[in-house]
Amino acid sequence: MASKVTEGVIVTVETFYQPDYSNPVNGEFMFAYRITLQNNNPFPVRLLRRHWYIFDSNGTQREVEGEGVVGVQPQINSGEQYQYVSGCNLRTEMGKMYGTYIMENTSLKKQFEVKIPVFDMIVPFKMN
Numbered sequence: 752m753a754s755k756v757t758e759g760v761i762v763t764v765e766t767f768y769q770p771d772y773s774n775p776v777n778g779e780f781m782f783a784y785r786i787t788l789q790n791n792n793p794f795p796v797r798l799l800r801r802h803w804y805i806f807d808s809n810g811t812q813r814e815v816e817g818e819g820v821v822g823v824q825p826q827i828n829s830g831e832q833y834q835y836v837s838g839c840n841l842r843t844e845m846g847k848m849y850g851t852y853i854m855e856n857t858s859l860k861k862q863f864e865v866k867i868p869v870f871d872m873i874v875p876f877k878m879n
Contacts, residue, residue, distance in 0.1 A: 752764065752765050753868040753869065753870040754868060755866050755867070757864070757866045758863050758865055759790065759791045759792035760788060760791070760792070760796065760827075760854060760865045761788070761789040762786065762787075762788055762852075762865060762866070762867050763786070763787040764784055764785070764786055764787075764867070764868060764870040766782055766783070766784045766785075766870055766871070766872050767784070767785075768780070768781075768872070768873075768874050768875055769781040769782060769783055769838070772838075773874075775874075778842045778843070779840060779842070780840065780842070780843065780844055780846075780872075780874060781838060781839075781840050781841075782838060782839050782840075782846075782872040783836055783837070784836070784837060784838070784839065784848075784870065784872075785834065785835070786820070786834065786835055786836075786837070786867075787833075787834045788825075788827055788832060788833045788834070788852075788865075789827075789831075789832040790827040790828065790829060790830065790831055790832070791829075791830070792829055792856070793829050794829060794856050794857065794858040794859070795826055795827065795829060795858065796826070796827050796854045796855060796856060797824055797826045797827075797854065797855045797857050798819060798820060798824055798825050798827070798833070798852050798853075799818065799824055799852075799853045799854065799855055799862065800816065800817065800818055800819070800852065800853040801815075801816060801817060801819070801820055801850060801851070801852055801853075801867075802814070802815075802816040802850050802851050802852075802853075803815040803816070803848055803850040803867075804848065804849055805839060805841075805846065805847075806846050806847050806848070807841050807842050807843045807845075807846045808843040808844070808845040808846055809842065809843050811842065820835055820837065820852075821835045821836075821837055826857060841872060844873065844874040845871070845872065845873045845874070845877055846871075847870060847872065848867075848869070848870055849867055849868060849869040849870070850866075850867040851864050851865065851867060852864070852865045852867065853865075
């Protein structure tokens, strides 16, 4: 599990290898990740955009950006949290991701950046 605090928002990430959706013989490794966003600010925030950097252990890199997460731009009230699950496919047994969210203080209509911590995606048999 990885966590990072930026501008009063805690981002926590858990990863899970998905063997049923992977095909190692063809170089297809699927991972799910659960993100928990905790708003410790005295004001509500809305997640507007995401920007991911994805790395395979063979040196390839991808970037993904877009509006919201899993089709929504959630508002997180003060002291509350929002959780979602998404996925990432890799061409190798190991990789990592990190990125940023663009959030908005909905009281002031002011945007700010929240960092997503680096997290590893490793198939279980590589961890020995």
